[in-house]
Amino acid sequence: xxxxxxxxxxxxxxxxxxxxxxxxxxxxxxxxxxxxxxxxxxxxxxxxxxxxxxxxxxxxxxxxxxxxxxxxxxxxxxxxxxxxxxxxxxxxxxxxxxxxxxxxxxxxxxxxxxxxxxxxxxxxxxxxxxxxxxxxxxxxxxxxxxxxxxxxxxxxxxxxxxxxxxxxxxxxxxxxxxxxxxxxxxxxxxxxxxxxxxxxxxxxxxxxxxxxxxxxxxxxxxxxxxxxxxxxxxxxxxxxxxxxxxxxxxxxxxxxxxxxxxxxxxxxxxxxxxxxxxxxxxxxxxxxxxxx
Amino acid sequence: xxxxxxxxxxxxxxxxxxxxxxxxxxxxxxxxxxxxxxxxxxxxxxxxxxxxxxxxxxxxxxxxxxxxxxxxxxxxxxxxxxxxxxxxxxxxxxxxxxxxxxxxxxxxxxxxxxxxxxxxxxxxxxxxxxxxxxxxxxxxxxxxxxxxxxxxxxxxxxxxxxxxxxxxxxxxxxxxxxxxxxxxxxxxxxxxxxxxxxxxxxxxxxxxxxxxxxxxxxxxxxxxxxxxxxxxxxxxxxxxxxxxxxxxxxxxxxxxxxxxxxxxxxxxxxxxxxxxxxxxxxxxxxxx
Numbered sequence: 001x002x003x004x005x006x007x008x009x010x011x012x013x014x015x016x017x018x019x020x021x022x023x024x025x026x027x028x029x030x031x032x033x034x035x036x037x038x039x040x041x042x043x044x045x046x047x048x049x050x051x052x053x054x055x056x057x058x059x060x061x062x063x064x065x066x067x068x069x070x071x072x073x074x075x076x077x078x079x080x081x082x083x084x085x086x087x088x089x090x091x092x093x094x095x096x097x098x099x100x101x102x103x104x105x106x107x108x109x110x111x112x113x114x115x116x117x118x119x120x121x122x123x124x125x126x127x128x129x130x131x132x133x134x135x136x137x138x139x140x141x142x143x144x145x146x147x148x149x150x151x152x153x154x155x156x157x158x159x160x161x162x163x164x165x166x167x168x169x170x171x172x173x174x175x176x177x178x179x180x181x182x183x184x185x186x187x188x189x190x191x192x193x194x195x196x197x198x199x200x201x202x203x204x205x206x207x208x209x210x211x212x213x214x215x216x217x218x219x220x221x222x223x224x225x226x227x228x229x230x231x232x233x234x235x236x237x238x239x240x241x242x243x244x245x246x247x248x249x250x251x252x253x254x255x256x257x258x259x260x261x262x263x264x265x266x267x268x269x270x271x272x273x274x275x276x277x278x279x280x281x282x283x284x285x286x287x288x289x290x291x292x
Numbered sequence: 293x294x295x296x297x298x299x300x301x302x303x304x305x306x307x308x309x310x311x312x313x314x315x316x317x318x319x320x321x322x323x324x325x326x327x328x329x330x331x332x333x334x335x336x337x338x339x340x341x342x343x344x345x346x347x348x349x350x351x352x353x354x355x356x357x358x359x360x361x362x363x364x365x366x367x368x369x370x371x372x373x374x375x376x377x378x379x380x381x382x383x384x385x386x387x388x389x390x391x392x393x394x395x396x397x398x399x400x401x402x403x404x405x406x407x408x409x410x411x412x413x414x415x416x417x418x419x420x421x422x423x424x425x426x427x428x429x430x431x432x433x434x435x436x437x438x439x440x441x442x443x444x445x446x447x448x449x450x451x452x453x454x455x456x457x458x459x460x461x462x463x464x465x466x467x468x469x470x471x472x473x474x475x476x477x478x479x480x481x482x483x484x485x486x487x488x489x490x491x492x493x494x495x496x497x498x499x500x501x502x503x504x505x506x507x508x509x510x511x512x513x514x515x516x517x518x519x520x521x522x523x524x525x526x527x528x529x530x531x532x533x534x535x536x537x538x539x540x541x542x543x544x545x546x547x548x549x550x551x552x553x554x555x556x557x558x559x560x561x562x563x564x565x566x567x568x569x570x571x572x573x574x575x576x577x578x579x580x
Contacts, residue, residue: 159429164515164536165345180347185356188432188514188526191536195415195511202420205429 038265039067042076042089045168046254049115049285050089056281057272064265080257081107086266088257091117091168109257114273116288118212118243118251119173122197122222124204129153131226131235134249137177140207143184148205160187161199161208173209177250197222212238212251213286243288254287321559325552332546337553342517342528344537344547352550354557356517360434360527361503361558364513367438367523368502372445373495379446380453380491385479403447411511414440419512426524432514435523440508445498452497456490457483489573496569500562506531530554 040050047070054066071079076088081102094102094109102109121137123129129152132140139145140158149155162183163170174180190196193210200206201221215224215238226235229249242248262270272278279289328334339353383395418439419431426435460483468478484491506529514526515536534551541548 157429166537166541171345174345174347182343182346182348185341185343185518186516186526188430188516189528189536190515191510198415199430199432202423203430 036064036265037067038064038087038269039069039085040087040089040256040269041069041071041079041085043073043091043168043254044070045091045117045172046089046115049254049282049287052281052285053269053273053278056277057269060272061265061268064268066269077109077257080109080259081105083259086258087262087269090255090257091172091252093253093255094257108260110259110261112256112258112270112274113253113290114256114270115254115279115282115290116243116251117172117254118238118248118288119169119177119209120212120215120224120238121207121209121227121250122200122215122218122224123207124200125221125223126204127153127223129225131228133228134177134230137227138179138181141173141178141183141187142181143186156205159203159206160184161196161206162187162189163193163196163209164189164191169209169211172252173250176252209250211286212240212243212288213283240288244290251288318559321552321556325549325556327544328546328549328553337550340519342533344541344550350546352546352553354530354550354554356519357528357530357533357554358557359519359521360513360517361529361531361561363434363521363523363527364437364441364509364529365499365502367434368441368445369495369499371438372442372449372498375442376446376449376494376498377453377491380450380457380494381479381484383450384454384457385475385483399447399450402443403451407444407505407507408511410440410443411508414508414512428524430514430526432512432526433524434513434520434527437509437513437527437529438523440512441502441505444505444508445502448501449494449498452494453487453491456487456494459490460486492572493569496565496572499565503558503562503565504531506535510535530558534558 040054047068050068054068058064058066073088073090073092076085076090077094077098079085080088081098088109094111099109121132127148129148132151136145136151140151141160141162143160145151145158147155147157160183162173165171174183188199190199190208193214196208196210197214197218198221200208201218210218215222224238226237227249228235236242236248238248238250243251256270256273258266258270261267274290282289328336336352337354339351340355341351341353342356343349343351379399383392387395414436415432419436421431422428422433422436422439423431464482464486465478468482469475473481509529510532513529513532515528515532516526517528517533518525520527534554537547538551541551
């Protein structure tokens with residue numbers, strides 16, 4: 001009986017220990033297969049895509065173990081420079097400050113453009129407005145323009161939908177479309193893309209934004225509007241083609257960075273990402289692949 | 293004899309685990325939130341705007357979030373209290389036993405529906421309904437959230453009030469009936485007052501459920517951080533803010549700490565609620 005109690009108690013203790021960050025197992029594995037263990041760190045936007053790649057890659061190379069973590073592009077680049085990650089995922093180019101830091105440590109970041117990401121602005125299918133300029137979008141999302149009439153639509157108040165502030169798209173949109181201004185406090189923040197599409201499709205005055213990949217899926221429920229950038233007078237519809245040739249203004253390339261020429265597993269992984277099956281995963285994950 | 297001691301030790305340790313966990317949670321919340329008080333200072337929390345991600349100036353005012361949580365809780369209670377108490381009275385006092393057999397399991401099923409599923413139902417069914425009835429441009433607002441929350445509070449309040457009503461001694465009712473009171477008079481003048489402490493406890497538990505509910509409000513309240521007490525405006529609750537933002541916030545940043553302060557405010561609110569309900573129970577002499 002005493003034995004039983006002791007067993008009970010030790011289970012309890014074990015239960016508590018399990019709650020802690022028990023990473024000793026992972027460390028052991030890493031030690032055993034040093035050459036076969038690869039870490040990829042960086043952009044939260046890309047975590048989904050890289051996990052999909054990693055899954056496929058590990059199926060092809062069962063002896064390799066990949067660890068994919070987010071934390072943001074800045075965190076990833078810092079990790080690359082500090083040597084805590086072999087590959088860094090970034091949704092922006094490395095900036096001059098980071099470049100200087102890398103030079104000071106004799107690091108030589110190599111850049112690989114692996115995918116493109118475009119953001120489509122969506123409205124209700126019945127909305128008459130077909131094109132907006134970046135300046136008009138800025139006014140709408142900051143709350144300066146509150147009625148569709150002002151931008152050539154029906155007399156109806158504009159209902160702004162946005163993703164939650166934790167989303168990478170939220171920040172990207174804020175930086176590239178809204179000229180770094182704050183969103184209107186009346187903007188309704190929705191926790192996911194599908195909720196956003198649902199909301200926009202049910203409200204006639206609604207406007208929102210989603211990744212390009214999702215527009216294809218929801219083509220019947222919402223309308224993607226054309227965007228006029230200050231450089232060109234012509235309004236450009238969001239499509240894979242216009243993102244690839246650079247005419248669509250709300251798009252960005254997604255990068256992988258390595259330190260120096262990639263070797264071994266890192267090289268295999270990047271080759272895989274750029275290969276035809278890798279680029280197919282890009283399209284499936286909702287981004288624009290580099291090749292048609 | 294030694295056996296007894298061991299058993300006692302085992303039982304006391306399992307019983308006090310909850311105390312330990314509560315203490316640890318307080319400690320942890322305090323530890324994560326505290327640095328915010330030094331830099332940038334607690335004054336930042338007393339602000340009317342919640343803009344945690346900004347290229348201009350980050351603002352961590354919790355007023356809109358507190359207002360949002362209060363508004364939905366109040367509305368949800370206004371809807372659910374009358375419904376559930378009348379329902380409980382019917383089930384406990386008026387219903388035939390066969391009706392009871394049908395009603396009770398269904399109420400329990402309502403309690404066991406996951407809140408995400410209810411949230412989805414709210415998003416697809418309830419929101420368009422509210423939108424059409426009130427002629428709004430969007431159905432994502434405080435009223436829709438409150439309706440969903442009322443739906444969640446219903447089973448809690450009904451089940452516990454019903455227990456309280458059922459535990460009123462038969463002799464009370466028999467005495468009342470023997471004195472010539474009608475059945476309705478007996479219910480409202482004798483049974484309900486006798487069960488009142490239990491009903492109040494049920495309401496308090498219902499409020500607790502509503503304040504703490506996250507997923508459903510996150511999906512249907514629209515999440516605009518504005519201070520408004522108009523039921524058809526979109527609002528943002530404290531729980532939804534934590535749930536939506538905690539996942540991706542940089543560890544240890546001001547935003548992260550501000551979210552922990554919201555957690556503390558939330559904990560404090562439920563703490564006060566608990567103490568209040570205990571005081572009420574004590575006043576009616578039913579404190580356990």
